[in-house]
Structures are given as structure tokens and as C-alpha cells.
Amino acid sequence: MSAFSTFLGKERRETFRTWRLWILPGITLGLALLSPVLTRLTPELLRATANSQPGVVIHVPPPTARDSYVQFMGNLDQLVIIAVIIAGAATIAAERRAGTAVLVLTKPISRAGFVVAKAISQLAVLVCATVLGVAVCIATTVALFGAGSIAPFVAAAALWLAFAAMILLLMVMLSAAMRSQAPAVGAGIGLWIGLLVFTGFPLIRDHSPAGIIAANDAALTGRDVALLWPLVTTAIAGAVFLAAAIWFFRRREL
Amino acid sequence: MNDAGAAAAVTVPPAPGPSASAAVELRGLTKLYGRKAALDGVDLTVASGAIFGFLGPNGAGKTTTLRILAGLARPTAGSAAVLGRDVLDAGNQIRSQIGFLPDVPGFYGWMTAAEFLRFAGGLFDLDDATLRARVAALLELAGLAGVEARIGAFSRGMKQRLGVAQALINAPRLLLLDEPTSALDPIGRKDVLDMIAALAGRTTVFFSTHILADVERVCDTVAVLDHGRVVAQDTIDGLKQRHGHGQRLLVEVDDPARLVQAVAALPWVALVERSGATLRLTVSDLPTAERALPAVIAAAGLGLRRLEADEVSLEEVFVELVGERRP
Incomplete structure (x- = not known):
């Protein structure tokens, strides 16, 4: 077994034997379960609130399966992206802080191999968490609301996954470039908010990864949007972030 | 001086380029952190097979030197060569012949000692039979055979002993040890020093320490580093004769x-x-x-x-x- 596959194997075992399992997959699965339930209960909660205030009448249309999926996508767009940022910031910084990078990198594994293995393992966790989350959300939604239109939700989730993967690779780069996890988290959140702001500028939005954030919503509501540039720029950005992570880490002293 | 010193390695005089017979060769090695010089033109040669003690007070530059030799830091000026190759060009082929123990080794706390040694051996691409035999032998050597607890629950001494064991998993030609006995109790110290002495002639051991008794016990040659400069390099007897006041x-x-x-x-x-x-x-x-x-x-x-x-x-x-x- 090569050094690279040995290290990748360590990453896999680490995922199942440490807190790493509970961050992304735990949060995603939790939200996948809660989102449909909250959607189902929202009218009752609002009615109960209205009943406690005399004179207030709230009319809420009956929730649908699409509302449940919209709720979950909203959570993915915010809470899970923040979890991706926090988990991604630890990718390399945590190994450096713990001193484990020193013991590993004085053995025959290159720094590029180290970074790529860390990125692959984090991406694998993200993909599995998303697939499981989507499956659980669909199952819960079908149980609570009956069968709805699943395809737009799956398309929106796939677009979100592409965006989240790019954010994760951005965080791998920041984790390699910065001294510790905290400033990497700060920089990551700043850049993510910057992308959210870009969604308000159509020219930039339609030719950058910010377009995926907007396309997400469009996919759920069945609107057509141009996806080529956002997808291409997201893929290029991800590759550039990974290459930059290797570049930064090769230059970093341990 | 101990028995190992009887076969004292001869210090190779400074040469213009990396020498094939020298396991470690530093020429004008300088490392600046901002304007502060951690290493200030260090010249040093360690012959193959030597048990070399690298002495110096805290902050003298010992750890910086070892980090450069291990490829973890880059020199600001000068050169450092291990096993005949400049550390800046040393790839996996050179790393596969080196064992390294940092001053405070960091482990994956969720692994057991045996798991970590298997992981370390896997990075060297050792075959299964060799890996099994070495893991068993090194766990025995480190006094960790049968210990099933996770490394996260280990004492500092246990981690240090595991650190020495992992540095030996590839049967290295060059062993770089940074303060290997500093966290050990007397028995642990004796075991590690006995192990180092047993490597004499087969493996070049370059270890930094400020415990002079350890150096006297196992080293054949020593260098004294102070304020980033080598102030003396000799056999222990030679050092005593020349600098004994x-x-x-x-x-x-x-x-x-x-x-x-x-x-x-x-x-x-x-x-x-x-x-x-x-x-x-x-x-x-x-x-x-x-x-x-x-x-x-x-x-x-x-x-x-x-x-x-x-x-x-x-x-x-x-x-x-x-x-x-x-x-």
C-alpha cells in the first residue's frame, strides 16, 4: 500500500472514530429530519401564537412537499455551509497544531499528497452527508406530505453540492495558508458573504460561482437559469483553490 | 565515555560539497526569524555510523537545526545535506532512510500505539510481514506491548517512547532525535539510551539534548551549539582535553x-x-x-x-x- 493510500485510509478511519463524523453528516442529517417536520408544524405553531393574541388572525396555506424541500435547501445554504467552512478550516491547521503533520511529513509522503488526501477525504464526507441528507429529507417529506416532485429538489441539491465542494476547497486553501483555524474561518465566512452579495449583481452572478446560489432557488421553483458559466467557474475555482493549497503548504514551515 | 565511544567516529574536516561518507553535513547554515538569527553560519559534519550528541542551552538553535535536517524548515542561507543529498532536494527516497522524533511528538489520539506504528510503517510502504514483526518488536522496546489504551490517554513518557519507536519503524540509516529522553523516567531513559547505543555503527544517530549524562553515556562525538553557532565539535575526550580549563x-x-x-x-x-x-x-x-x-x-x-x-x-x-x- 502506498504512502498516499495509507494516509487516505487513516483519514477514513479518523472520520468514523472522531468528532468529524458528527459535524457535517450529523448536522446535515439532523436538518434533513427536522426541516420537513418543522414545515409540517409551522401552520400549527403560527395558529397557536395567533390564538394567544386576541384579535390576531393568521392565514397560512397548507404546507406542501415543495415547502419542505425549500426549508431544507435554506438550511443547507446557511447552516451547513457554515459547518463546511468550520470543518474545512481545520483540514490542515488541525494537523499542524497537533504536531501530527510533522510526524507524517517526515515520512515518504509529499506535501501535495498530504493536501490532496485531506481534500479527498473531506469531499467524500461532504458528498456522503449530502446524499444521505437528501435521501432522509425525501423520505421524511414523503412520509409527512405524500409524494411530491422530487427531481427539482435533487437538481437543487446537486447544484448546492457543487457550490459547497468549491467552498470546502477554498477552506482547504485557507487552512494551508493561514497559521490557525480561527482566521481561516473568518476569511472563509467573509468570502462566502462576498459571494452572496454578488448574487445581487446579475452580470457578476451569471459569470461566477455566485450564480449557483441563485440557480439553486430557481431549480426548486422550476425556473430556467443559465448554469454553464456558474458551473464552469465553480469547477475552475475549486481546482485553483486546491492547487493554491498545495502551493501554500509546500512553502509553509512546520 | 562508554564503550560506544571506544569506536569513536572520526570527525570529517569541512569539505566544499556534500560528502558521501558524511551522514549529516552543514555548511554555513543560517536561519533567520525576522532579524533574529536562530542559526548563524553553522558548520558541522557527522560521520556515518556515529552516535552524535548535539548539545546546547535552551534557545541555542538545536531544534531549528533538526527541523531543517528533517525538511520541515528551510535554511535562510548555507546548506544542509543528509545522506549525501541537500535537504532541499531530498525526496521520498531520502526520507525513507530517515527516522525523526520531534521534541514534542504529536500523535492521533484516537489511535492505539500499535495502530500508529502500523500507520507509520504503511507510509514507508513496508510489506505486511516486515511491518508485523517490526511493530511487535518496537512495542516491546517501547514498553507498550499489550497496551490497548488510545494514545490520547498516554502519559508524556509513553508518548515519548512511542515517538522513539515510530522513528525506528523503517530501520533508518539516519535517526534524528530532538531531546529524546527529556520526558522519560530513569528506567525509560536507560532503555532509550541502551537502544541508541545498540545502533552504533549501523545507524547514524544525531540527537539533541541538554542532559549531559546521556551524551557521556552513549555519544562518541559531540558538538556544542550556542547562540546559533557551533562553539566546539570533537570526541568527548578531545573536548575535555581542549576545553577542560x-x-x-x-x-x-x-x-x-x-x-x-x-x-x-x-x-x-x-x-x-x-x-x-x-x-x-x-x-x-x-x-x-x-x-x-x-x-x-x-x-x-x-x-x-x-x-x-x-x-x-x-x-x-x-x-x-x-x-x-x-x-
């Missing part, structure tokens, strides 16, 4: 007080210390003192009971080399 004689006579008066004015006597019936004379010229002292004692009408050389300790040499230079 004179040599000493232990003398016992029937009336020590009269001998103190008799030797006080002699030009080769630098210092006279009395402890009971024993006088310790620090002399500037040992051969002259050994020849002349019996005659002086006889001329004073004293009876000579004991006359022998008193070896200068490595600690005294170290203090002489480093102590006076400290702020």
Missing part, C-alpha cells in the same frame, strides 16, 4: 595544610581546593605537574598517599563553553 590532580598527603603552602606559589598550579584530607589541584600543565609534584611533596617532608588525575566533567566543559557567553 586546565586539568586536575587529586592528592592525599599526611599533612594537607603544609602541602597547600608548598604548592601555592608554583606557576603551573591554577587553583587549590581542599576537601578533608584530599587536595584537588587545577593545573595548567598536567605533564609538568605529574613530574614535579612528587618532588615538591618529598622536599616538604610530606608522605604521599594518593596522586591521580581527576577527570574534568563534560558539564564543566559545557559551562566553560556556554556559561560565560550567556547574557
Whole structure:
């Protein structure tokens, strides 16, 4: 077994034997379960609130399966992206802080191999968490609301996954470039908010990864949007972030 | 000096480029952190097979040197070569022949000791049979055989012993150890030092420490680093002879007080210390003192009971080399 596959194997075992399992997959699965339930209960909660205030009448249309999926996508767009940022910031910084990078990198594994293995393992966790989350959300939604239109939700989730993967690779780069996890988290959140702001500028939005954030919503509501540039720029950005992570880490002293 | 020192490695004189016979070769090695020089033009050669002690006070630059040799940091100027290759060009082929233990080794706390050793061996692409045999032997050596607890629950001493074990998993040609015994109890220290001594002649061991007794016990050659500069490099005996601040004689006579008066004015006597019936004379010229002292004692009408050389300790040499230079 090569050094690279040995290290990748360590990453896999680490995922199942440490807190790493509970961050992304735990949060995603939790939200996948809660989102449909909250959607189902929202009218009752609002009615109960209205009943406690005399004179207030709230009319809420009956929730649908699409509302449940919209709720979950909203959570993915915010809470899970923040979890991706926090988990991604630890990718390399945590190994450096713990001193484990020193013991590993004085053995025959290159720094590029180290970074790529860390990125692959984090991406694998993200993909599995998303697939499981989507499956659980669909199952819960079908149980609570009956069968709805699943395809737009799956398309929106796939677009979100592409965006989240790019954010994760951005965080791998920041984790390699910065001294510790905290400033990497700060920089990551700043850049993510910057992308959210870009969604308000159509020219930039339609030719950058910010377009995926907007396309997400469009996919759920069945609107057509141009996806080529956002997808291409997201893929290029991800590759550039990974290459930059290797570049930064090769230059970093341990 | 111990038995390992009997086969003292000869220090190779400085050469213009990396030497094939030298396991470690530093030429004008300089490392700056901002404007502060952690290493200031270090020249050092360690012969293959030597057990080399790298001495120096805290902050002298020992860890920085080891980090450069291990490829974890880059020199600002000068060069560092291991096993004949510049560290900046050393790829997996060189790394596969080196074992490294940092001063505070970091482990994956969720692994057991055996798992970590298997992981470390896997990074060297060892075959299953070799890996199994080495893991078992090294766990035994580290006193961790049968320990099923996760490393996160280990004491510092257990981690240090595991650190030594993982550094040996690839049967390295060059073993770089940064303060390997600092966290160990006396028995653990003895085990590690015995292990290092057993490697003499097969593996070059380059270890930094400030525990002088460890160096005297296992090293054949040493270098003393202070303020980023090598202030001495020699065999331990050579160091004692050259930097012992004179040599000493232990003398016992029937009336020590009269001998103190008799030797006080002699030009080769630098210092006279009395402890009971024993006088310790620090002399500037040992051969002259050994020849002349019996005659002086006889001329004073004293009876000579004991006359022998008193070896200068490595600690005294170290203090002489480093102590006076400290702020």
C-alpha cells in the first residue's frame, strides 16, 4: 500500500472514530429530519401564537412537499455551509497544531499528497452527508406530505453540492495558508458573504460561482437559469483553490 | 565515555560539497526569524555510523537545526545535506532512510500505539510481514506491548517512547532525535539510551539534548551549539582535553595544610581546593605537574598517599563553553 493510500485510509478511519463524523453528516442529517417536520408544524405553531393574541388572525396555506424541500435547501445554504467552512478550516491547521503533520511529513509522503488526501477525504464526507441528507429529507417529506416532485429538489441539491465542494476547497486553501483555524474561518465566512452579495449583481452572478446560489432557488421553483458559466467557474475555482493549497503548504514551515 | 565511544567516529574536516561518507553535513547554515538569527553560519559534519550528541542551552538553535535536517524548515542561507543529498532536494527516497522524533511528538489520539506504528510503517510502504514483526518488536522496546489504551490517554513518557519507536519503524540509516529522553523516567531513559547505543555503527544517530549524562553515556562525538553557532565539535575526550580549563590532580598527603603552602606559589598550579584530607589541584600543565609534584611533596617532608588525575566533567566543559557567553 502506498504512502498516499495509507494516509487516505487513516483519514477514513479518523472520520468514523472522531468528532468529524458528527459535524457535517450529523448536522446535515439532523436538518434533513427536522426541516420537513418543522414545515409540517409551522401552520400549527403560527395558529397557536395567533390564538394567544386576541384579535390576531393568521392565514397560512397548507404546507406542501415543495415547502419542505425549500426549508431544507435554506438550511443547507446557511447552516451547513457554515459547518463546511468550520470543518474545512481545520483540514490542515488541525494537523499542524497537533504536531501530527510533522510526524507524517517526515515520512515518504509529499506535501501535495498530504493536501490532496485531506481534500479527498473531506469531499467524500461532504458528498456522503449530502446524499444521505437528501435521501432522509425525501423520505421524511414523503412520509409527512405524500409524494411530491422530487427531481427539482435533487437538481437543487446537486447544484448546492457543487457550490459547497468549491467552498470546502477554498477552506482547504485557507487552512494551508493561514497559521490557525480561527482566521481561516473568518476569511472563509467573509468570502462566502462576498459571494452572496454578488448574487445581487446579475452580470457578476451569471459569470461566477455566485450564480449557483441563485440557480439553486430557481431549480426548486422550476425556473430556467443559465448554469454553464456558474458551473464552469465553480469547477475552475475549486481546482485553483486546491492547487493554491498545495502551493501554500509546500512553502509553509512546520 | 562508554564503550560506544571506544569506536569513536572520526570527525570529517569541512569539505566544499556534500560528502558521501558524511551522514549529516552543514555548511554555513543560517536561519533567520525576522532579524533574529536562530542559526548563524553553522558548520558541522557527522560521520556515518556515529552516535552524535548535539548539545546546547535552551534557545541555542538545536531544534531549528533538526527541523531543517528533517525538511520541515528551510535554511535562510548555507546548506544542509543528509545522506549525501541537500535537504532541499531530498525526496521520498531520502526520507525513507530517515527516522525523526520531534521534541514534542504529536500523535492521533484516537489511535492505539500499535495502530500508529502500523500507520507509520504503511507510509514507508513496508510489506505486511516486515511491518508485523517490526511493530511487535518496537512495542516491546517501547514498553507498550499489550497496551490497548488510545494514545490520547498516554502519559508524556509513553508518548515519548512511542515517538522513539515510530522513528525506528523503517530501520533508518539516519535517526534524528530532538531531546529524546527529556520526558522519560530513569528506567525509560536507560532503555532509550541502551537502544541508541545498540545502533552504533549501523545507524547514524544525531540527537539533541541538554542532559549531559546521556551524551557521556552513549555519544562518541559531540558538538556544542550556542547562540546559533557551533562553539566546539570533537570526541568527548578531545573536548575535555581542549576545553577542560586546565586539568586536575587529586592528592592525599599526611599533612594537607603544609602541602597547600608548598604548592601555592608554583606557576603551573591554577587553583587549590581542599576537601578533608584530599587536595584537588587545577593545573595548567598536567605533564609538568605529574613530574614535579612528587618532588615538591618529598622536599616538604610530606608522605604521599594518593596522586591521580581527576577527570574534568563534560558539564564543566559545557559551562566553560556556554556559561560565560550567556547574557
